[in-house]
Each structure stands twice: as C-alpha cells, then as structure tokens.
Amino acid sequence: MTDVPNVRDALVSAIPNLRAFAISLSGDYHFADDLVQETLLKAWTHRDKFEPGTNLRAWLFTILRNTYFSDFRKRRREVQDVDGEKAAQLATPPEQYGHLDLSDFRAALKLLSSDQCEALLLIGAEGFSYEEAAEICGCAVGTVKSRVNRARARLAELMAVGSVNDFGPEIISQTVVARSTG
Amino acid sequence: MHANGKNDEVGDAQRLANPTETGKSADCSSDPDIKLDESAQLLIGQHLKAVYSEIVRQPIPDQFLQLLDELERKERDR
Numbered sequence: 001m002t003d004v005p006n007v008r009d010a011l012v013s014a015i016p017n018l019r020a021f022a023i024s025l026s027g028d029y030h031f032a033d034d035l036v037q038e039t040l041l042k043a044w045t046h047r048d049k050f051e052p053g054t055n056l057r058a059w060l061f062t063i064l065r066n067t068y069f070s071d072f073r074k075r076r077r078e079v080q081d082v083d084g085e086k087a088a089q090l091a092t093p094p095e096q097y098g099h100l101d102l103s104d105f106r107a108a109l110k111l112l113s114s115d116q117c118e119a120l121l122l123i124g125a126e127g128f129s130y131e132e133a134a135e136i137c138g139c140a141v142g143t144v145k146s147r148v149n150r151a152r153a154r155l156a157e158l159m160a161v162g163s164v165n166d167f168g169p170e171i172i173s174q175t176v177v178a179r180s181t182g
Numbered sequence: 183m184h185a186n187g188k189n190d191e192v193g194d195a196q197r198l199a200n201p202t203e204t205g206k207s208a209d210c211s212s213d214p215d216i217k218l219d220e221s222a223q224l225l226i227g228q229h230l231k232a233v234y235s236e237i238v239r240q241p242i243p244d245q246f247l248q249l250l251d252e253l254e255r256k257e258r259d260r
Contacts, residue, residue, distance in 0.1 A: 012250065020234050037245065
C-alpha cells in the first residue's frame with residue numbers, strides 16, 4: 001500500500017504554480033491545462049520514481065517542462081492565434097515603463113524565446129535557485145543565468161517604444177496561416 | 183485543412199524577385215551581458231510577479247481534481 005492521499009495532496013498543492021508556469025510559458029490557457037493534466041498523469045504514474053526527501057516541486061516542474069519541450073511545443077505552434085492578437089495590442093507603444101499595463105507585459109512575455117521565458121519564469125516568478133533551475137532545464141547554471149539576462153534585456157527592449165512593431169505583424173501573419181489548419 | 187496553401191510560395195517568389203531587400207536588418211538579439219538599469223530590472227520583476235501570481239491565485243480547475251480522484255479510484259480498485 002502506498003501513501004496515496006499524500007501524493008494526491010502534494011500534487012493538488014502544486015497545481016496552481018504548475019498552471020501559472022504552463023500558461024506563462026505556452027501563452028495559452030487551454031494548451032497549458034492540457035500540459036498540466038499530462039504532467040499530473042505522468043507524475044502519478046511514475047510517483048515511485050520520486051525520491052522522498054527531494055524537491056517534489058522541482059520534480060514536477062521538470063516533468064512539465066520536458067513534456068512541453070518534447071511534444072507540446074509542436075502542437076502549440078498550431079494554436080498560436082491568441083499570441084498574435086496580443087502582439088497586435090502591443091503595437092501601441094507605451095510612453096514609458098510606468099504606463100505599461102499587465103496585458104502589455106503578458107504580450108511581451110510571449111515574444112521571448114521558450115528557453116529564455118522558461119529560465120525567467122523559474123528564477124523570477126517561481127523563485128527557484130539558479131542551481132535548481134539548471135537541473136530542471138537540464139543545462140548548466142551559467143546557461144540559466146545567461147538566459148535570464150537575455151530575457152530581461154529582451155523584455156526591456158520590447159517594452160521600449162517602437163521595437164515591437166518590427167516583428168508583431170510577422171507573428172500575426174504566421175498565425176493566420178496556422179489558424180487555417182484548424 | 184488549408185484554405186490557401188499558396189502563402190509560402192508567394193512569399194518565396196517575392197523574396198526571389200526582390201533579393202536586395204533592405205531596411206529589415208534590425209537585429210533584435212540581445213547581448214547576454216547587457217546590463218539593464220536597476221529601475222528597468224525592478225519593474226520587469228514586479229510585472230512578472232504580478233502577472234504570475236494573478237494566475238496562481240485562480241481556483242484550481244475541476245478537471246485536475248477529477249483526474250486525481252479518478253487515478254486514486256483506479257488505484258484502490260486494483
């Protein structure tokens with residue numbers, strides 16, 4: 001007999017953060033919920049592989065990001081319509097940082113590369129250490145640091161006047177093409 | 183299903199017809215060592231946390247609880 005109720009409780013308590021990570025990373029609620037569902041299923045199925053005493057949260061995030069980067073990212077490209085709309089909204093440049101609202105920031109976040117976005121979320125939003133994030137992402141600590149720096153620099157760039165206009169329309173046209181496959 | 187499969191062809195043709203395309207060279211790649219000023223970095227951090235915690239605070243969708251209930255039930259019935 002395993003300690004089933006404990007596993008369940010632990011998974012339930014991790015769901016809000018897994019979800020926030022999945023939504024922020026993928027930029028799509030429905031897609032993210034599929035991702036979390038898949039993560040929970042895998043975690044449950046492989047729960048004997050989890051070593052008690054180690055960081056369950058990090059383990060779950062590892063499963064989620066591996067799932068995202070292995071199969072889900074391909075699917076995501078086909079459901080990117082929301083991103084295009086958000087990018088279009090961003091095309092109105094804020095006068096200065098202070099005037100940015102959260103939807104502008106959300107849109108800017110979606111324009112980061114997946115690698116950079118992931119690193120920024122793990123460090124800046126989830127509060128993992130660089131070492132933990134490196135383990136989750138399966139890369140070197142220095143790589144995580146560099147990705148976080150790039151992500152921040154890119155966000156600053158995106159939030160600055162004008163720059164978004166350069167690639168917003170491109171994303172929107174990609175979206176239109178992808179959309180027609182649905 | 184594709185409503186119009188010609189998008190890519192058209193794009194390629196235009197590019198071929200106009201090989202000396204200029205003015206699109208804006209390289210957005212950032213130097214990893216770029217140093218943001220502190221206020222920008224702080225603001226990015228604040229926005230990130232605000233956006234993130236907004237989602238964290240949302241109620242857990244039923245589908246996840248149902249999934250776990252179902253997995254638990256299957257486990258018991260085994």
